Every structure is written in structure tokens, then in C-alpha cells.
Amino acid sequence: MAIFGNNKFPVKDKLVLVTGASQGLGYALSQKLYEQGASVILIARNKTKLASNVDHIIKSTPNASSTQFVEYISADLTIYEENIKILNYLKSKNYHPDILFCLAGSSHPGFFMELTPDDLSQGIDINYKTALYFIHALSKYFVQSKSQPGQQKHIVLCSSTVAFYHFTGYIQYSPMKTAIKALGDSLRQELKPYGVKVSTLFPGNFASEGYTEENLTKPAITQSIEGASQPITVEQCADKVLYWLNKGDHYVFTDLISWVLASFSLGFNPRNFGVLQVFVAFVGAVVARFVGLLHEHDVQVAFDKLGGFAGEGKNKKDDVKQEKVEELLDDGQTVGTTSIDSSSKATTDVKK
Numbered sequence: 330m331a332i333f334g335n336n337k338f339p340v341k342d343k344l345v346l347v348t349g350a351s352q353g354l355g356y357a358l359s360q361k362l363y364e365q366g367a368s369v370i371l372i373a374r375n376k377t378k379l380a381s382n383v384d385h386i387i388k389s390t391p392n393a394s395s396t397q398f399v400e401y402i403s404a405d406l407t408i409y410e411e412n413i414k415i416l417n418y419l420k421s422k423n424y425h426p427d428i429l430f431c432l433a434g435s436s437h438p439g440f441f442m443e444l445t446p447d448d449l450s451q452g453i454d455i456n457y458k459t460a461l462y463f464i465h466a467l468s469k470y471f472v473q474s475k476s477q478p479g480q481q482k483h484i485v486l487c488s489s490t491v492a493f494y495h496f497t498g499y500i501q502y503s504p505m506k507t508a509i510k511a512l513g514d515s516l517r518q519e520l521k522p523y524g525v526k527v528s529t530l531f532p533g534n535f536a537s538e539g540y541t542e543e544n545l546t547k548p549a550i551t552q553s554i555e556g557a558s559q560p561i562t563v564e565q566c567a568d569k570v571l572y573w574l575n576k577g578d579h580y581v582f583t584d585l586i587s588w589v590l591a592s593f594s595l596g597f598n599p600r601n602f603g604v605l606q607v608f609v610a611f612v613g614a615v616v617a618r619f620v621g622l623l624h625e626h627d628v629q630v631a632f633d634k635l636g637g638f639a640g641e642g643k644n645k646k647d648d649v650k651q652e653k654v655e656e657l658l659d660d661g662q663t664v665g666t667t668s669i670d671s672s673s674k675a676t677t678d679v680k681k
């Protein structure tokens with residue numbers, strides 16, 4: 330893919346595991362990885378979507394090599410044992426994954442006091458535990474199992490731009506994406522001696538199914554603050570991710586504002602155009618506090634206009650939830666979308 334220099338993220342003939350692959354970025358990346366010659370295992374909870382994605386990937390890539398395969402595993406990664414079942418499956422098939430893409434995650438925007446305890450715990454589970462448990466359960470096998478000596482391994486985590494600027498509306502989500510950043514930074518040091526590279530994605534907005542869903546409860550003030558990151562398509566996002574991974578980046582950004590915000594807090598972070606980032610960091614040191622104060626003021630204005638935040642975003646969501654439940658009942662489906670709690674129904678189910 331890289332025109333100049335080496336491709337630092339070769340995927341041909343590699344085995345890639347992608348979590349969060351039932352829709353959105355995970356599905357788009359699975360498709361592209363298969364097109365580029367990788368074998369791919371798609372992982373998420375919703376079996377119906379996974380099965381249809383696998384079918385679609387196979388049908389849309391008729392020139393895949395005879396050694397390539399694409400499969401799915403339906404598992405709830407927030408349950409540690411389900412990750413162990415994935416490990417056992419890999420061992421039983423003598424599969425040696427080269428790359429782990431940990432993309433499962435989603436946000437439920439809203440004001441802190443309006444969120445339910447379930448919203449809060451879903452935020453922790455879906456955004457943090459899915460990656461933490463998955464990598465931990467697979468780690469020993471992942472670092473030891475090599476189909477050839479010297480085999481390079483790669484873990485790709487998915488944080489978000491909000492890890493670099495925390496603002497109202499994402500409180501159920503952005504602290505967890507910061508935890509993912511910290512997890513990636515820690516693993517990068519610790520797994521390097523095992524020959525494992527760790528990269529972290531910091532995407533700006535992109536128009537996935539999850540993004541459409543989150544907009545249903547997103548406060549107007551949150552939409553206004555994040556307006557600097559206009560949604561790109563899922564396809565564009567997947568292309569940018571692969572492009573920058575090919576360049577060898579440890580931190581991957583999908584739009585300018587994400588790179589700028591990351592440059593405002595460089596610290597010990599890996600650099601992307603590091604010299605330029607030092608200048609941007611200087612600008613940030615001077616102006617960022619004023620942007621923060623301006624946003625504080627905007628939040629106060631929104632609060633005064635609404636007469637408080639109580640009840641914001643709730644009703645719209647409940648109506649949509651009810652419609653979805655009715656739709657699913659009509660279809661006779663048993664597994665829901667991310668909006669309807671399907672976690673308790675999911676089991677680890679492997680299908681070739």
C-alpha cells in the first residue's frame with residue numbers, strides 16, 4: 330500500500346482477529362483486510378449480523394487466495410470466560426493470530442445525573458473490559474504461538490479523540506477511552522520485548538451505526554462542541570487507519586482536529602510529525618485554556634436556556650427503543666442491536 334518506503338503493516342497471509350466486527354468500523358476493516366489478503370475472524374455478540382457480514386465479505390472478494398478464510402465468533406467480551414472460549418477455539422484449530430484489532434466500544438451520551446447506573450456500567454464494560462479481557466485472555470498464547478520464527482505481532486486498540494479533551498455529554502465514555510489510551514501505552518512498553526507492537530487509534534467522528542445511535546441521546550451542547558470533528562464515512566475512516574498503520578504510526582488520527590488536540594498534550598506520547606507537534610503544543614499551551622473557559626460558558630448558557638439539564642435526551646431515546654423492540658419482535662429476531670441489552674443472551678458460538 331505504501332508507495333514510498335516499506336509497508337509497516339503487512340496483512341497478506343496474516344491472521345487478524347477483529348472485535349466489534351458486527352457493524353461500523355470493525356466490519357469495514359474486516360472487509361478491507363480480507364481484500365488485502367488476510368484471513369479474518371470477526372468477533373462481536375450479534376450472530377445474525379456476523380453471519381451476514383461473513384457471507385458478504387466472501388461474496389464481495391471472489392479473487393481471495395485459497396489459503397484465506399473468514400469466520401466469525403459470537404461472544405460477549407465483557408465476560409472473561411467467553412474470551413477463554415475464544416482462546417480454546419484458536420488452540421483447537423491451531424490458529425496463530427498475527428494481529429488483534431480491539432474495536433468493540435460504543436458511547437451513550439448524556440448528562441451525568443441523567444444517566445442510569447446501567448448506562449455507567451455498560452460504559453465501563455463495553456469500552457474498557459472488552460479490550461482488557463480479550464487481550465489478557467489471549468496474551469500468553471498470542472506472544473508464544475508463532476507459525477514461523479520471528480513472526481511479528483501487532484495489537485491495535487481503539488480509543489477516541491475525546492481521550493485528549495473531556496467535555497460535557499461523553500462522561501459515560503471518554504474516561505474509559507482514556508483508560509484504553511493508558512492500557513495501550515503500558516502494553517506498548519511491556520510487550521515490545523516479546524516482539525509485539527501496540528498501536529492506538531484516536532478517531533474523530535465517523536458515521537457508523539453506533540454514531541447514528543449515540544446522536545439520539547447526544548445533548549445539543551455536546552454536538553456543538555464536537556462540531557470541529559465532522560463525521561467522515563466508515564470507509565474513509567477504515568482507509569485512514571490502514572494508511573497510517575502502514576506508515577508505522579503508534580498513534581493513529583483520522584482527522585486534523587484529533588491530531589491538534591493530541592498535540593496539546595504530548596507528554597510521553599509517541600509522536601506524529603513530532604517537530605510540528607511541538608509548535609502546536611506551544612500554541613495549545615497559550616490558547617487551550619481559553620477554549621476550555623469558552624466551552625464552560627457555553628454549557629452555562631445551555632443550562633440557563635433549558636432551565637437545567639434534567640430529563641434531557643431521555644424521551645427521544647425511549648421512543649426509539651420502543652420502536653426497535655417492536656421491529657425486532659416483528660422480525661422474530663432474538664438478538665438485539667447495541668441499543669437493546671443483548672449481552673445476557675450472547676454465548677460463545679463459533680462458526681466457519
Ligand SMILES: NC(=O)C1=CN([C@@H]2O[C@H](COP(=O)(O)OP(=O)(O)OC[C@H]3O[C@@H](n4cnc5c(N)ncnc54)[C@H](OP(=O)(O)O)[C@@H]3O)[C@@H](O)[C@H]2O)C=CC1
Pocket residue numbers: 348349350351352353354355372373374375376378404405406407432433434435436455459487488489490531532533534535536537538539540666667672
Ligand atoms: N463512531 C465514532 O464517531 C467513533 C467511534 N470510536 C470508537 O471506534 C470503535 C468502533 O466504533 P463504531 O464503528 O462507531 O461502533 P458501533 O457502535 O457501530 O459498533 C460497536 C461494535 O462493538 C461490538 N460490541 C459492543 N459490545 C460488545 C461486547 N460486549 N462484546 C463484543 N462486542 C461488542 C458491537 O457488536 P454487538 O452489539 O454485536 O456485540 C459492534 O460490532 C468503538 O470502540 C468506538 O468507541 C472512536 C471515535 C469516534
Ligand SMILES: CCCCCCCCCCCCCCCC(=O)[C@@H](N)CO
Pocket residue numbers: 435436489490491494532533534535539540543554555556557558586620
Ligand atoms: C483550537 C482547539 C479547538 C478545540 C475544539 C474542541 C473540539 C472537540 C472535538 C472532539 C471530537 C470528538 C470526536 C470523537 C467522538 C467519539 O468518540 C464518539 N462519537 C464515539 O462514538
